[in-house]
Amino acid sequence: MGNSVRSLSWANWRIVYNAVILPILTYAAPVWFSGQAGLLRQLCTAQNAAVWHIAGAFSTTPINPLHQLMGIMPIDLRLQLLIKNASLRLYRIPTSSQLAARVPGPWGPHIRGLIPLPILPPRRPYHSSLLSLTANLPNTPHIDLLAAPPWNLDFAHPCFVANHRIRHNDDRKIWANAIKDLTGKPDHLTIFAQGSKANHNCDDNQMPATCIAVSFSNHTEIEHSSRTLGTSATAFDADLRSLVSAAHLAQNHLNRSPTKQITILSPSPLAIQAISNLRPHAGQFHSREFCSTLTQIFSVFRNAKVHLDWCPSRPKLVGIKRCIKLALNNAANPLPPNLHEPHTIAFQKATAKELALAAWQARWHNADRHSQVYLALPNPPAGKLPPAIQGAMGGSRHACTTLVRFIAGHAFIGEYYARFHPRKPTGCPECGTDPQTVAHVICHCPRFARARAAHLILIAPDLSLSTLFSSKEGSKALLEFLEVTKACFKPLEEPPDPG
Numbered sequence: 105m106g107n108s109v110r111s112l113s114w115a116n117w118r119i120v121y122n123a124v125i126l127p128i129l130t131y132a133a134p135v136w137f138s139g140q141a142g143l144l145r146q147l148c149t150a151q152n153a154a155v156w157h158i159a160g161a162f163s164t165t166p167i168n169p170l171h172q173l174m175g176i177m178p179i180d181l182r183l184q185l186l187i188k189n190a191s192l193r194l195y196r197i198p199t200s201s202q203l204a205a206r207v208p209g210p211w212g213p214h215i216r217g218l219i220p221l222p223i224l225p226p227r228r229p230y231h232s233s234l235l236s237l238t239a240n241l242p243n244t245p246h247i248d249l250l251a252a253p254p255w256n257l258d259f260a261h262p263c264f265v266a267n268h269r270i271r272h273n274d275d276r277k278i279w280a281n282a283i284k285d286l287t288g289k290p291d292h293l294t295i296f297a298q299g300s301k302a303n304h305n306c307d308d309n310q311m312p313a314t315c316i317a318v319s320f321s322n323h324t325e326i327e328h329s330s331r332t333l334g335t336s337a338t339a340f341d342a343d344l345r346s347l348v349s350a351a352h353l354a355q356n357h358l359n360r361s362p363t364k365q366i367t368i369l370s371p372s373p374l375a376i377q378a379i380s381n382l383r384p385h386a387g388q389f390h391s392r393e394f395c396s397t398l399t400q401i402f403s404v405f406r407n408a409k410v411h412l413d414w415c416p417s418r419p420k421l422v423g424i425k426r427c428i429k430l431a432l433n434n435a436a437n438p439l440p441p442n443l444h445e446p447h448t449i450a451f452q453k454a455t456a457k458e459l460a461l462a463a464w465q466a467r468w469h470n471a472d473r474h475s476q477v478y479l480a481l482p483n484p485p486a487g488k489l490p491p492a493i494q495g496a497m498g499g500s501r502h503a504c505t506t507l508v509r510f511i512a513g514h515a516f517i518g519e520y521y522a523r524f525h526p527r528k529p530t531g532c533p534e535c536g537t538d539p540q541t542v543a544h545v546i547c548h549c550p551r552f553a554r555a556r557a558a559h560l561i562l563i564a565p566d567l568s569l570s571t572l573f574s575s576k577e578g579s580k581a582l583l584e585f586l587e588v589t590k591a592c593f594k595p596l597e598e599p600p601d602p603g
């Protein structure tokens with residue numbers, strides 16, 4: 105599909121790797137992988153070859169920094185992440201399933217009458233990582249695949265309508281004014297629901313998730329609800345939970361004074377989409393409570409209509425202003441001692457990713473960072489591409505691969521020949537300086553003086569390699585320099601990459 109001279113770009117290669125190659129390498133890994141060193145070695149060999157190919161670097165280039173440059177997680181960490189996420193899938197299987205009956209954990213093995221498996225049991229006891237992980241399933245209720253609220257089935261006269269569309273520019277102003285009018289209507293209940301996750305009291309690093317819902321009618325606040333979900337909940341959990349609180353406020357209000365029209369407003373389009381969706385998603389627990397509250401409302405108040413819509417998150421709206429104030433008050437309070445921390449799937453997934461990233465960062469901290477390639481990697485991996493690679497996106501394949509070789513110090517350059525191919529000439533073919541180094545080509549070689557002045561001096565007046573390698577602007581300038589000069593491009597008479 106290509107080589108280091110012409111083919112897909114880094115970004116497209118990464119898509120191919122993640123979508124095609126990685127699923128093949130890790131197919132059914134949660135079942136067969138439990139840390140076997142031999143299997144891990146084979147997978148490492150395969151992934152390393154892919155990373156060298158994607159980067160267009162020599163196979164002598166150290167592989168760990170190259171993983172970070174290309175934004176590809178080391179395969180052992182990737183496997184652990186996959187296994188953790190796969191154990192969360194078990195959480196969605198029906199309680200009556202034969203699989204649930206066979207795994208340890210919250211729902212099994214309770215049922216009797218297991219159907220014999222069509223395969224022979226293994227000769228020796230076998231413990232896959234997945235089985236050991238099922239013991240750590242979330243403690244929120246089991247996800248029910250088959251729930252469907254009755255009111256959702258009346259398509260002709262919907263009593264619940266949700267719209268998550270974000271308005272922009274003039275539409276946004278018109279919608280904000282419409283919301284102001286709604287808040288003032290006497291026969292209309294408007295509820296603002298907003299979740300937040302922030303550290304307002306600044307004394308600790310705890311970020312509690314807070315869910316706020318405030319109801320208004322006739323320009324007057326009717327009621328509010330504020331609740332702390334604890335530090336383990338995500339912002340998405342908080343947004344969903346605030347919508348559940350909003351449904352409870354609606355129910356309370358209807359019990360006191362029947363109102364036909366209720367509008368619930370949330371600044372989160374994602375939460376609006378998810379809250380009435382009972383398919384198995386990470387926040388289905390909240391969706392179920394929201395839907396069962398609506399079912400109670402519609403079965404008692406037959407004429408009630410609930411409209412769920414997006415609203416801009418701007419403090420000029422009285423409801424949002426009140427939500428922000430309540431969230432600040434709530435965050436300043438200490439967490440209640442009897443707080444039941446939710447252990448949601450969204451949180452579990454986020455934690456699994458954070459843990460994998462933390463392990464990767466620990467490797468960066470422990471690495472010997474004296475080599476030139478770490479000039480482009482001044483910070484530990486953070487889940488996105490380093491600036492040197494971000495800045496060079498969109499260049500030609502040949503220039504991009506040459507840039508990576510320059511950063512790694514393994515390039516078609518005298519310094520590299522001196523180390524790996526002692527028979528080859530090591531001097532600069534343009535001016536004779538011996539040995540020809542990366543710094544010589546970029547900073548000193550008289551042949552490239554004009555291109556240097558045109559592209560590099562503006563970004564790094566002192567031509568320091570660390571400035572050029574560690575910033576987006578620097579790598580963009582270097583790429584332009586390489587496109588113009590074609591310095592140290594792959595020699596034509598040399599078919600295979602050395603090393």
Ligand SMILES: [Zn+2]
Pocket residue numbers: 532533534535536537544548549550551
């Ligand atoms: Zn030279």
